[in-house]
Amino acid sequence: MQADKGIYRKNFSLIIAFLILISATFIVALFISYNLTSRYVENEFAAKKIDVQEQTIKPYNDFFQLTIPEITFYQGFLDSASAASYSASVFKKYPFVKRIVFFDVTIASQANKQENGGGLDIGLKSLYEYYSSKDDKMLSTRKGRPEDYSDFETMANRLDNFIAVADTSREPTQDEKFKTFYEIQPEKISYLNIPRREEVKRYRELQLANHQGTVYKQNMLTFDLDERMLSVNNSHPELYKDVTIKPVVYDPIENDSTNIVTESLLPGAFSDYKLFFRSPREYLDAEVNRRFMPTGAMVLLIYIFLVIIGWLIYRNLDVNMKLFKLQYDFINNFTHEFKTPVSVIKIAGSNLKSDSELSERQRKHYGKILDEEADKLNDLMNKLLSLTQLENNAINVKREEINVEEFVKGYIDTFKIKYPDFKIEYKVHVPGNFYSDPVLLGSVFQNLMENAYKYSNPKRRELTINIRTDKKNIIFSFADRGIGIAKDEITHIFKKFYRIQNQYNQNGSVGLGLAFCKELVNFMEGEITVNSKIHEGSEFIVTLPYETAA
Numbered sequence: 001m002q003a004d005k006g007i008y009r010k011n012f013s014l015i016i017a018f019l020i021l022i023s024a025t026f027i028v029a030l031f032i033s034y035n036l037t038s039r040y041v042e043n044e045f046a047a048k049k050i051d052v053q054e055q056t057i058k059p060y061n062d063f064f065q066l067t068i069p070e071i072t073f074y075q076g077f078l079d080s081a082s083a084a085s086y087s088a089s090v091f092k093k094y095p096f097v098k099r100i101v102f103f104d105v106t107i108a109s110q111a112n113k114q115e116n117g118g119g120l121d122i123g124l125k126s127l128y129e130y131y132s133s134k135d136d137k138m139l140s141t142r143k144g145r146p147e148d149y150s151d152f153e154t155m156a157n158r159l160d161n162f163i164a165v166a167d168t169s170r171e172p173t174q175d176e177k178f179k180t181f182y183e184i185q186p187e188k189i190s191y192l193n194i195p196r197r198e199e200v201k202r203y204r205e206l207q208l209a210n211h212q213g214t215v216y217k218q219n220m221l222t223f224d225l226d227e228r229m230l231s232v233n234n235s236h237p238e239l240y241k242d243v244t245i246k247p248v249v250y251d252p253i254e255n256d257s258t259n260i261v262t263e264s265l266l267p268g269a270f271s272d273y274k275l276f277f278r279s280p281r282e283y284l285d286a287e288v289n290r291r292f293m294p295t296g297a298m299v300l301l302i303y304i305f306l307v308i309i310g311w312l313i314y315r316n317l318d319v320n321m322k323l324f325k326l327q328y329d330f331i332n333n334f335t336h337e338f339k340t341p342v343s344v345i346k347i348a349g350s351n352l353k354s355d356s357e358l359s360e361r362q363r364k365h366y367g368k369i370l371d372e373e374a375d376k377l378n379d380l381m382n383k384l385l386s387l388t389q390l391e392n393n394a395i396n397v398k399r400e401e402i403n404v405e406e407f408v409k410g411y412i413d414t415f416k417i418k419y420p421d422f423k424i425e426y427k428v429h430v431p432g433n434f435y436s437d438p439v440l441l442g443s444v445f446q447n448l449m450e451n452a453y454k455y456s457n458p459k460r461r462e463l464t465i466n467i468r469t470d471k472k473n474i475i476f477s478f479a480d481r482g483i484g485i486a487k488d489e490i491t492h493i494f495k496k497f498y499r500i501q502n503q504y505n506q507n508g509s510v511g512l513g514l515a516f517c518k519e520l521v522n523f524m525e526g527e528i529t530v531n532s533k534i535h536e537g538s539e540f541i542v543t544l545p546y547e548t549a550a
Helices: 013-047 049-074 080-093 146-165 174-181 197-208 281-352 360-391 404-418 438-454 513-523
Strands: 097-109 120-132 138-141 182-185 188-192 215-225 242-247 259-265 273-280 400-402 423-429 434-436 462-470 473-480 527-533 537-545
Touching: 013 049, 013 259, 013 281, 049 080, 049 188, 049 215, 049 259, 049 273, 080 097, 080 120, 080 138, 080 215, 097 146, 097 197, 120 146, 120 197, 146 174, 146 182, 146 188, 146 197, 146 215, 174 182, 174 188, 197 215, 259 281, 273 281, 281 360, 400 438, 404 423, 404 438, 404 462, 434 438, 438 462, 438 473, 438 513, 438 537, 513 527, 513 537
Parallel strands: 423 462
Antiparallel strands: 097 120, 097 215, 120 138, 182 188, 188 215, 242 273, 259 273, 400 434, 462 473, 473 537, 527 537
């Protein structure tokens, strides 16, 4: 059976499903919240008309409930002059009142009681009408109109009937007052001042007996109203673009689907009219969008929060997977690195202890093999041990005076003996010696030079070492013409156990060399960086403090 090619399994289906789920939930939440906001605005469009009506009709209610009943305070002694003053205040305060008629009413007993069957003689002493001119001046006449006298007859009959059946032992109820002393017609209100209980008793006596010469006074006023002067108070302009007063029978002939309309009937003397509300659909859509924005922003924030959580989970899984991969590779490569010299040592040892006689040359050869393989094992163990000590700050920096050119030349000569095909050049631009730890610096040199040789094509194994000073630093540059490093891997190469996947890493590398260099440089209070291009080479730059005195 063929083995699976992939050693590490990447399974992020749960994260993908989570992101799809919250994305779908986000879209559904936006859709539902927008529809709910739209319905809420539509419901408000139908309900808030009552607020507009109340604000619009408030002056009329104040006029009807407060100003008109003030006539009763005069107790029938209102004359033309005081009526004119009262009318002027009404015109000034309530522009929708266009005309007021003042009736000076007298009440007496009928002269021929037997012929008329008893009752009251309710007569009209005088009549005055008042107008408000365009320049806010009040005009008055004594002419009146035919309908004014008809209104007077209606109110006089009501008063006569009320007195005939009134219960003088109590005050009349509000309903009785309204039915007797108020007459509300379209665009007209008539009002007769309400007599006190004692006055009602005296009027009753006039109905029952003939008291000639006894005359009482009452006041009656009729108010003509103009709905066109009623000011519309649109208290919800965000819902209603256009609010007008229309007759009750008004109904637009055109079926305009681009507008949303509603209406509200006006009360009392304006009952033949209504408030007509009209708003274009795009006008309400703008209000829906305005109200939806905070909700949509909140939903978006929740969505972003959940996406961040998903990303953090993904990153954690990815880091764990990479860590597992590094550990897996480290175990494999470390085992391979140990296994190869151990196997060679075992073979050499077996040959040495065999019964067959070995020549001096063979014994020296096997001894050399044992020595070299033991050095490899020792070097590997020392590197691991040193890296651990560096991470735990268990190593002390031993600063010694170093002659840069001699130091560099010594390592170059060693590598030329070890690798004859390795072309190494160096340039030193340092005026004198400097102080550092030669062992730690030597380890950096050895690892960077080993990498330059290892990760280069056999025909291009070249390295240029350039050393210079820059202000208070000394800079070591190691530029090779090797295979280069991809951009997405440059940030990882200094991590422990990280290995670039290429043909040069197939025969054993535990990924400790550059990590070891990084720790060494950091320990010496320096910095290491890299510039690289694929197939062109890499340049490792080590920057250390330039100290010229111990």
